[in-house]
Amino acid sequence: xxxEPRLHRPVDVASLAAFRIGFGALLLVAVLRYxxxxxxxxxxxxxxxxxxxxxxxxxxxxxxxxxxxxxxxMAACAVGVLLGYRYRACVVAYGLLFGYAHLxxxxxxxxxYYLVLCVCALMAFLPLDAAWSLDARRDPRVRQNTVPxxxxxxxxxxxxxxxxxxxxxxxxxxxxxxxxxxxLWLARSSDLxxxxxxxxxxxxxxxxxxxxxxxxxxxxxxxxWRRSRRYAFVALVGFHLLTAQLFAIGMFPFFMxxxxxxxxxxxxxxxxxxxxxxxxRVSVRTSTLTGRFGGHGGAVPVLAVWFALQLLMPLRxxxxxxxxxxxxxxxxxxWNVMLMEKNGSVDFRVVEPRTGRVFRVSPxxxxxxxQTAMMAPQPDMLLEAARVIAADYRQxxxxxxxxxxxAFASLNGRPMQRLLxxxxxxxxxxxxxxxxxxxxxxxxxxxxxxAALARSLP
Amino acid sequence: xxxxxxxxxxxxxxxGVSLSCAPxxxxxxxxxxxxxxxxxxxxLPTYAELGTRSAELASLLDELASTPEAADLAAIRRAYxxxxxxxxxxxxxxxxxxxxxxxxxxxxxxxxxxxxxEAELASEKELTLQEVRSLGANKRGLHAIxxxxxxxxxxxxxxALLADDLQGERRRRFASVAxxxxxxxxxxxxxxxxxxxxxxxxxxAEPGRPDSVSVNVQAGLDTLLxxxxxxxEVIANVKLGKPLGAVTGxxxxxxxxxxxxxxxxxxxxxxxxxxxxxxxxxARDDSLEPNLSLLVRAKSPSADRHAREALxxxxxxxxxxxxxxxxxxxxxPETVTAAYDAVKTLKRVLATEVLSSLGASLKFxxxxxx
Numbered sequence: 016x017x018x019e020p021r022l023h024r025p026v027d028v029a030s031l032a033a034f035r036i037g038f039g040a041l042l043l044v045a046v047l048r049y050x051x052x053x054x055x056x057x058x059x060x061x062x063x064x065x066x067x068x069x070x071x072x073x074x075x076x077x078x079x080x081x082x083x084x085x086x087x088x089m090a091a092c093a094v095g096v097l098l099g100y101r102y103r104a105c106v107v108a109y110g111l112l113f114g115y116a117h118l119x120x121x122x123x124x125x126x127x128y129y130l131v132l133c134v135c136a137l138m139a140f141l142p143l144d145a146a147w148s149l150d151a152r153r154d155p156r157v158r159q160n161t162v163p164x165x166x167x168x169x170x171x172x173x174x175x176x177x178x179x180x181x182x183x184x185x186x187x188x189x190x191x192x193x194x195x196x197x198x199l200w201l202a203r204s205s206d207l208x209x210x211x212x213x214x215x216x217x218x219x220x221x222x223x224x225x226x227x228x229x230x231x232x233x234x235x236x237x238x239x240w241r242r243s244r245r246y247a248f249v250a251l252v253g254f255h256l257l258t259a260q261l262f263a264i265g266m267f268p269f270f271m272x273x274x275x276x277x278x279x280x281x282x283x284x285x286x287x288x289x290x291x292x293x294x295x296r297v298s299v300r301t302s303t304l305t306g307r308f309g310g311h312g313g314a315v316p317v318l319a320v321w322f323a324l325q326l327l328m329p330l331r332x333x334x335x336x337x338x339x340x341x342x343x344x345x346x347x348x349x350w351n352v353m354l355m356e357k358n359g360s361v362d363f364r365v366v367e368p369r370t371g372r373v374f375r376v377s378p379x380x381x382x383x384x385x386q387t388a389m390m391a392p393q394p395d396m397l398l399e400a401a402r403v404i405a406a407d408y409r410q411x412x413x414x415x416x417x418x419x420x421x422a423f424a425s426l427n428g429r430p431m432q433r434l435l436x437x438x439x440x441x442x443x444x445x446x447x448x449x450x451x452x453x454x455x456x457x458x459x460x461x462x463x464x465x466a467a468l469a470r471s472l473p
Numbered sequence: 474x475x476x477x478x479x480x481x482x483x484x485x486x487x488x489g490v491s492l493s494c495a496p497x498x499x500x501x502x503x504x505x506x507x508x509x510x511x512x513x514x515x516x517l518p519t520y521a522e523l524g525t526r527s528a529e530l531a532s533l534l535d536e537l538a539s540t541p542e543a544a545d546l547a548a549i550r551r552a553y554x555x556x557x558x559x560x561x562x563x564x565x566x567x568x569x570x571x572x573x574x575x576x577x578x579x580x581x582x583x584x585x586x587x588x589x590x591e592a593e594l595a596s597e598k599e600l601t602l603q604e605v606r607s608l609g610a611n612k613r614g615l616h617a618i619x620x621x622x623x624x625x626x627x628x629x630x631x632x633a634l635l636a637d638d639l640q641g642e643r644r645r646r647f648a649s650v651a652x653x654x655x656x657x658x659x660x661x662x663x664x665x666x667x668x669x670x671x672x673x674x675x676x677x678a679e680p681g682r683p684d685s686v687s688v689n690v691q692a693g694l695d696t697l698l699x700x701x702x703x704x705x706e707v708i709a710n711v712k713l714g715k716p717l718g719a720v721t722g723x724x725x726x727x728x729x730x731x732x733x734x735x736x737x738x739x740x741x742x743x744x745x746x747x748x749x750x751x752x753x754x755x756a757r758d759d760s761l762e763p764n765l766s767l768l769v770r771a772k773s774p775s776a777d778r779h780a781r782e783a784l785x786x787x788x789x790x791x792x793x794x795x796x797x798x799x800x801x802x803x804x805x806p807e808t809v810t811a812a813y814d815a816v817k818t819l820k821r822v823l824a825t826e827v828l829s830s831l832g833a834s835l836k837f838x839x840x841x842x843x
Contacts, residue, residue: 196832199772203832206502206690215502356832360824362817372722375813377710391824413722421817425825428773 022168022315025161027282028145032099034170035143037273038134039097042109045131045266046090055082058123059116062383064403066121066396069446074118085112096138099148103139110135121396122389126177126352127267133173133325134274140314141166167281169318174274175235176322180329180350182231189340189355190228194220195427196356197227204261214261230254238278251275262353335450341426341434341457343393344450359391359424359434363401365408366417374413376404392424394435394454401441418442432458503763503771505680508693510755510764512678516566518757519748520663523559527580527652527659530556534618534652538645541635550622554737556615556655561741562757565704565748568696569673569686570665575610579658582610583731590617594643605650613651616732621648623734694765695833698823701749705787705820708745712738713813716802725806727799738798743791746816749823750784769830776826783819790815 049055059076067074076082089112095105110132117128144150144157151158189195198220205215213219230250237247252275255268280286332345339346340355365374378387381403390396401418408416417440425431432455435441439453530552537544560581567577590612598604605613621644624630634644665671673686677696680687687693714720715729716738730738751757755764770777790812794801801809827833 199829199832201832202504202768202772203691204689206505211502356829358825358828360821367722370722374722375710375714375719377706377720379706379710423821423825425776425829428776428829430773430775430779431821431825 022163022165024164026164026167027280027285028142028160028162029147029284030277030279030281031141031143031162031167031170032146032148033284034273034277035099035102035138036097036147037276038138038270039093039095041266041269041273042096042131043090043093044269046086046093048265049086055086057383057385059119062120062122062386064381064386064400065119066386066390066399068118068121069448071118074115076119082116085116088112089116099144099150102144102148102150106135106138106143110139120386121347121393122386124347125265125267126350127265127270129348130173130177130267130270134170137169137173137321141169163314164281165315165318167277170274171239171277172322173325174271174277176325176329177271177274177350177352178231178235181352182228182233184329184349184351184354185224185228185231189427190224193427194224196354197223199356199428200262227254234275235278238275244278248275248278258353264353267352337454337456341424342451342454343395344454355427357392357424357426358388359393359422360431361387361391361397361400361420361422363404364419364421365404365413366419367413367415368417369414372413374408381407391422392426392434394422394451395446397422397435398441398444398446398451401444405442416442426457429457502690504690504694504768507755507763507765507768508680508690508697509678510761511697511752512674514756514761515751516563517666517668517674519559519563519566519751520659520666523556523563523659524656524663526552526556526559527656530618531649531652531656534645534649537634538649541637541641541645544635546622546630546634550735553615553618553622553735554740556659557732557735557737557741558744560615560659561744562748562751564707564745565752566697566700567704568700569677570662570671574658574661574665576658576662578610578614580614580655581616582614583616584611585614585616585620586611587620590620594640594647600643600646600650602650602653605647606654613654615655617651618648618655619732619735619737623736625734691832694768694831697752697765698828698831698833701752702820702824702828704745704749705816705823708742708787709813709816709820712742712745713809713816716798717806717809717813719813725802727802730798733799736797736799739791739794739796742812743788746784746788746791746819749819750788753780753784765827765831769827772830772832773826776822776830779822780827783815783822787812787815787819 059082065075077085089109092105092109092112095101096109113128113135114132117123117132142157142159142162145159145162148157185191190197194217198217201214201220201223205211207214234247234251237243238251240247252272255272258264259268276283329349329351332339332349335342335344337344339351340357361378363376363378365376366372367374378390378400382390382400390400397420401420405416405418408418419437419439420435420441421437422434423431424434434455436453436455441453444451444453530549533545533549533552537546537549563571564577571577586609589609593608593612621634622630624633633641634648635641636644666674668675676682676684676686677693679685680689680693687696710720712731716726718724718726727733732738732741753765754760755762755766760766766777766780769780790808794808794812795805798809
């Protein structure tokens, strides 16, 4: 257990306090964007049905103006985190409210929303209000100069997991050998001034793909190594600003830039803000600080469990057959960031076995266009949609309705293929963690061409 | 001093970032040319034709009202059908002014509220432009004109529309005023897109300006593609699927078709597909490159081939339905089912392969991705 004393070594709280301020500001912006884009109504009030997470079927939007109040309280909590005012209560409340809102509908899942939840969960146990906060100003007991090193490392590890698994996920043939999906995405920006025409070229797509994978895989060690840290940080900021410019990924780049500041020395904010003459003294002072904290003995084992889960979750897709991006089994909560271009189209058939009557059903009759677009290529959401439709037809008097899906998808520029077995009655299938046998395997290019040739023959 | 130097560096960095985000003149890449081509070669001419045809119909209906004894009803009926052709093609780009001006509803609301229209005709209200305009869109659009021009019983046409009595006069007067309203709305739509008037074409096809409606070229292409996907869905589910009984368990309902009285339902759908085709090829006649087809082909030749095949197959399947559509629903439902399937395939190809090849998104939301 040689690492334990090292993890309990006191480190300056300054970088954590600076992170709290930055993260709080980003949480606030994230909420304000919901009001600015009217997403509260779009995602929580307009839909008649929601795609539930397994075990969270009970989570529903609040009636009336409830969701607006919900997000209003979140904004207030974000300000609390930012200012360090009743910090613990605010970060816990923000995490719970944010989690509740995003458990309402799978449609709105984003990797960085999951990251926000993970970081909020960790922050709830960390005294990030120990400095530069209203809590510390009004209560001397809150104030402290140092925290145990594990607190800093916990947050570093959380961000490190995102980069590492993001990089590992890119080690596949589509990304490295076909430069997909970047080949498709970069061409979108081929009308940008200057670099635009280059972005539409094949070599640019390959360069971005390989550089992206290398960046994700190497940035954490490069940030940890003192000699490369500055350069890695500059590269990281450039990388994220570039992705923010080229792709519609919202707050993600800014959360990651904020998280990357944690990899600097724990006293970096003091060093940055100190006058040049005082810098050496700041460094000496913080290095000799000792903590007056205690009672964190159980923290390291708890964190070990937390991070064991963090490591296992992204690997769970290995338990399922087939390509993860196609089946999407084990896809969520796994840091598969910007990994695929997948579009789908689906229509349902409801059959009444007793009479043989067939009803063709458009998903647009039940879901918003955005929900339909997000659902079409995702098998578990298609299953849930089929159940919603079955329940509706049952209510309309159709006896034991069977629901079949004509679902097609195109992954990373491939020709569209059937995603689900059209002969399987989805109304009879149950959701859960077992393998979904009704997802058809993705055909290889050779198989697709052979099938097309066979169809064209007389 | 060192602190000041670092601050100075930070300002330079900020300046650099700001400059890189500042608007600058954009080069005319293929995507931009394709967007402009679709706007100038497809959207503007289609709306121009809609304006012209609507004005011709309005003029003929006006003549009918003023000199019924000289009316050529066959010519008026032809003029009615001629309006529908560009109107149905324009459904492939029913965004912007078409939404803002409520043009679709004002010109072609369906289904028609026959009972209220008859009540209006039977009333003693003066049929002024203002009075008819104040009626709901489902009582005064093209389908109201269709109702008057194409009675269920052909023999009733002359007795009803050319009758030398008050009822006949009111019907002619109503048709004339309704025709004028349709023409006014079509002209308003054309003017809104006209680069010299409303200027929407410029705002749409030239992203990056302060008054542009698209944040960038791709957003404009996304809009075009989204409209095509939505229209193909409407053709399949509403125009074919509803009469076919696809949504009612096979109960055929000829009254659910769009243009039953004038027998234009099939040509309406054919023109819809033609509109999608025009957008895809960037021209109303021959393909004009660079266009969406070229952009798709550059990324995936097979996706472009599939899109062309699907467009051809959808058009062929619709034209294979024997006229009139009402009879085909009973006598040759397999042809209607084949057309339904062909249009569904078109929608699938557009929503998956074409969408992916363009790096586009079905942007029913401006939510982030990651």
